[in-house]
Amino acid sequence: MTRVLRILGCLLAVIAAPLLLVQGMANARMDARLADLNGFWKADLASALVQVEQSGSTLRLDVNDAGIELAQQAFASEPLASDALFPIAVAWAADGRADDANALVDAGLRLDKRNRSLGVLELQRVAAAQDLPGLFAQLNRLSVLYPPLINDFVQPLTAALDDAASVPAIRDALVAEPVWAEAFWKSVPRSPRGLASMYALRETVDAGVTGESxxxxxxxxxxxxxxAQAFDHWDAHLAGADAPRTGFMADDEFAPIGWRSTRSGSVSFAARGGGGYDIYVERQTAGELARQLVRLTPGTYRFTAETSPARDAEHLRVSLFCAGAEETAAGGQSQTLDQAATFTASPACDIYWLVLTGEAYATRGALDARLTGMQFEAVR
Incomplete structure (x- = not known):
């Protein structure tokens, strides 16, 4: 349940941020002429008198007597001023009138579904009840009301994937095809545990998934x-009918199955269409140009490519390393591109990095070449 509270706390932070901003601005401009303002302005300023403090998943709200009185005046003069209900509900909750405060929040949200201040109180109620289904219902409502904030709303869910206990609840929510599903799938975790959880979810849920995600x-x-999961995912969802089992691709559409290129101040590997790449290596430097994952059964494989101008092929090198193993000369195989490069795949490894590098130490100037016609296949 700790993870649930963390999710709630992050969502509260997203929705409470505008309150903190409004509070600071309003405090700086308040004066004694409040009685001359209309009900909507009074409601805004009454809301600004609510003190908001957040610590983790805990949100503390308080309002002074002036704020309560101003809110009551605002609602009395303008029954559509839903912001006026926020400080009143805060005051009632602080006085132990939780049921009355909850009823007021419900009434206010029926009056104005887009009210963020009342939305904060509703999320706070869900957090206090540790109500995960209620959380997802609120997340869906907020996503409908505030589309620009959807990417922010799903970040706590992505973080929650680090905890396997959160996965079943997120799966159930995704099956219902929520508004935020597509944004969730595009918010890929970076941690191994989070990645493993999202991969497991993807194997059982299609709602909101796109080719991009x-x-x-x-x-x-x-x-x-x-x-291994990368190749399983590739096989199930992205590989075409004619895709080679090795996963070797001459393009970069689905990198790192396909070339994951390097671009820096001294090295560049830029796609030019049709499987061709422009290569640049600054004079007196060397570096990795690109790499991709390949899946190999034991045997011999050959890599070939056309280099233009041909004389630059001796300055380009292709290497094969077991993925995850230390990449040293002793741990991998490496050959220049001035001839067909052959490699041996070991029974001890089935997934490798195929790596292209370039050097410009023995050239008259920078290495500026084009690589086309790349092929990598088993030698029969």
């Missing part, structure tokens, strides 16, 4: 070291 998850799995 599947590609983002593949990228996360590969970059996060979950290589």
């Amino acid at each position: 599947d590609a983002l998850l593949l990228e996360g799995l590969g970059n996060g070291g979950l290589f």
Whole structure:
């Protein structure tokens, strides 16, 4: 349940932020002429008198007598001023009138479903009850009302994937096809545990999934070291009918199955369409150009490519390392591209990094070449 409270706390932070801003602005401009304001302005200023303090998943709210009186005046003069109900509900809750405060919040949200202040109190009630279904109901409501905030709302859910205990509840919520589902799938975790949880969810849930989100998850799995899951995900959701079992791709559409390129001040590997790449390595430097994951059964494999101009092929190198193993000369195989490069896949490893590097130590200037026609296949 600790994780549930953390989720609630993060959501409260997202929705409470505008309150803190309004409070600071209003406190700076308040004066004695409040009686001349209309009901809506009075309601705004009464809400600004609510003191908001947040610590983790705990939100403390308090309001002084002036704020309560101003809120009562506001609602009496303008029954549609739903912001006036916020300080009144805060005061009632502080006085131990929780049922009355909850009823007032419900009435206010029926009057104005978009009211963020009352939404804070509703989330606070859900948090106090440790009501996870209630949390997801509120998350869906807020996502409908505030589409620009959906990406913020799903961040706590993504963080919650680090805890396996949260996964069943998130799965149940996703099955209901909530408004925030697509944003959730695109918010890929970085931690191995979070990635593993999202991968497990993806294997059982389709709601809200897109080709883009599947590609983002593949990228996360590969970059996060979950290589076997990356290929399983590729096989199930992204590989075409004619995709090679090795996963080798001459393009970068689904990297790191396909080239994950490097761009820096001294090294560049830029796609130019049709499986071709422009390569640049600054003079007297060297570095990695690109890498991709390949899945190999024991045997011999050959990598070939056309380099233009051909004389630059000796300055380009392709290497094969067992994914996850230390990448040293002793732990991998490496050859220049001035001839077909052959590699041996061991029974001890089934997923490898295929890595392209370049150097410009022995060139007259920078290495500026184009690589096309790349192929990687088993030698029969």
